[in-house]
Amino acid sequence: MPLYIYNTLTRAKEAFEPAIPGHVGIYVCGPTVYADPHLGHARGPIVYDVLRRWLHYQGYRVRFVSNITDVGHLTDDADQGEDKIQRRAKLERLEPMEVAEKYMWRYFDEMQALNVLRPDISPRAAGHIPEQIELTETLIRRGHAYVANGSVYFRVRSWPGFGKLSNRDIEEQEAGARVEVREEKEDPRDFALWKRADPEHLMRWNSPWGVGFPGWHIECTAMSLKYLGDGFDIHAGGVDLQFPHHEAEIAQAEAAGHAFARYWMHHYHVLLNGQKMAKSTGNLVSLAELRARHEPMYVRFYLLNSHYRSVLDFTDEGLEAARNGYLRLLNAYREVRRYLPQAPSGSHPGLEQALQTLYRDFSAALDDDLNTPQAIAALFNFVTELNKALAERPGRDSLAKAEKAFAELGEGVLGLFPPRVLESQLGGALLEGLVGLLLELREEARAARNFALSDRIRDRLAELGVVVEDTRQGPKWRVEV
Structure with missing residues (x-):
């Protein structure tokens, strides 16, 4: 039986066939690194880690790319507001790249604790500014983008396919539904490819249009195409990224003349108190907090016990x-x-x-x-x-x-x-020998009807995390994590 994937693009389960036989290219939208990761951030990495492992098990060679967003993601998730990393840098009195380094490594540490394999490539948006500028120039040249007051915007009306992933009609999309519409845009639905940097903006690069920084959406398009090529196999991420982020990614790539991802996978949210976990609201359980109280494998097992396309209430x-x-x-x-x-x-x-x-x-x-x-x-x-x-x-x-x-x-x-x-549970020859010796003494005490000593040995082992279970075949023991 072939692998069937629910493809958000077609809204149907489809048999998976890689573009290049025996090879699979996967791009997963990674974190914006401005705060400690929470449980909601773990679901996608764990789900797509299993996908990657399953493909490996079936004999495929997999290139797994998951980015780090360290610039361009604004507080309104659109074209206005402050860069999330820059805002955190001001609060902590650090350089923006210090913030990105700090929280990127904390994210990687938590993923390692959850036994998530490291990506083959973890491209950082700030390290791929030339690719983003080049892609933006292509879109301007092809008539799908325009310069306005030092910023560059994608001309949504020029691309009829915009909305096909989220199944939204371009004519029905409301202008300024989330933020005030910028007057410099030709159309309120247009989105930024490059933003002019105000004097107080710390993260800034030279470009053909002046000093600025990339838009959030252009980053993933440029990096996925660079490392996986045209028409790569699978693009994955959270369902909240479906619109506008993933929709914009597709439009940018295709309008620039590139075939983009063929299969789209979206995982659903982890809720707390009936609401989506989010750094912006503080409604969350941090992974560091969970790790302090629980073995991380319990968390991994917990997340895998529900299907990735179902909402999970923690x-x-x-x-x-x-x-x-x-x-x-x-x-x-x-x-x-x-x-x-x-x-x-x-x-x-x-x-x-x-x-x-x-x-x-x-x-x-x-x-x-x-x-x-x-x-x-x-x-x-x-x-x-x-x-x-x-x-x-x-x-x-x-x-x-x-x-x-x-x-x-x-x-x-x-x-x-x-x-x-596994090794902590098995404990090696020393633990095996010591527990075996204590259980032999316990059996001797039971045979002599010295139940007080027998119970004491059992209870003391339990305090140390070794659970003894008496069976017809003799005592069995296990170590509780």
Whole structure:
């Protein structure tokens, strides 16, 4: 079964076919780095990280590009207001590029904690001013842009395709719906490609039209075309970027004579108290705050438990449920790795069948528009059958395949079991030996009916994060993250 993606451009699920067989180019709109990242900023990177991993697993070579916006994103998300980074620089009494560096690395640190693979290329808007100027000059030359008072605007009426991504009729778009219309524009719907810098504006470059800075939309068009080329495969980002940002990206590229992205993916918001998380409103839960209280893999698992095209309302109860579910999978993986070295040779028919079902259902889920909740459900179903098999002491051949399935699908594709977490759970030979010795002493105490000592050993281990469970096959233990 091929991978099907819901393409926002056609409003339908489509079989994915890369422009170049065996190669996939992906561009994801990255963060504007002027404040600490919050939970809402994690959903897109995690979703498209799984997409990237799934394509790798299927044998594709992937070039994954995700930009850093460090100039041009104004406070009104349009053509007026103050640059968000410059405003933060004034508040913190820093240079704008100091602000960008500070919050860019904080963003990367949080993504690393969530086991998100680094992009192959992370282009910064301020580092691609020549490309943006060149693209703007092309649009002027082709009659799709004009200079006004040192700024350059895209002439929306000159491009009939404007609105096709968001399904908006150009004639029905309201002028100045979000900000006061600038008198220098020919048409209130026109948007800035280059902005004249006022004397107090700190971020400024020379251009053919005077000193200024790029518009927000032109940045992503220039950088995506530079690194992925005409007609690249997938462009992704938050649903709030669909209009005007992504709509403007398409118009700029196509009006300049370039084929643009063929598939468009948009993830929906993470809500808090029923409202979108946003730095501008303060209605958010920071990733640093979550990491201080929770293992980051709980957060990754929580976000993957809902489909990327559905709105997710964050709750502490939901995160706790995700923690419990994650630990069930992690401990099953740990049990396989612990028992494998001592397992007898041979296979287990029930476990072999469960593995076939897992690979089939997992693949069908991700091929259906990256349905991560169904992929996780396939893992849970497998763990149910795995636990039955473990009670029967399965053979080494089947257990090795189970370990491989956890490594390939659980970590390789879903990114849930990085070595940092897995190794802390397994603990190495020292932890295995010490816990084993304590459990032997506990069993001796139980046999001698010294239940006070038995309970003390169990309770003390629990305080240290080692949970002991008595079963018919003997005591089992696991480490809570």
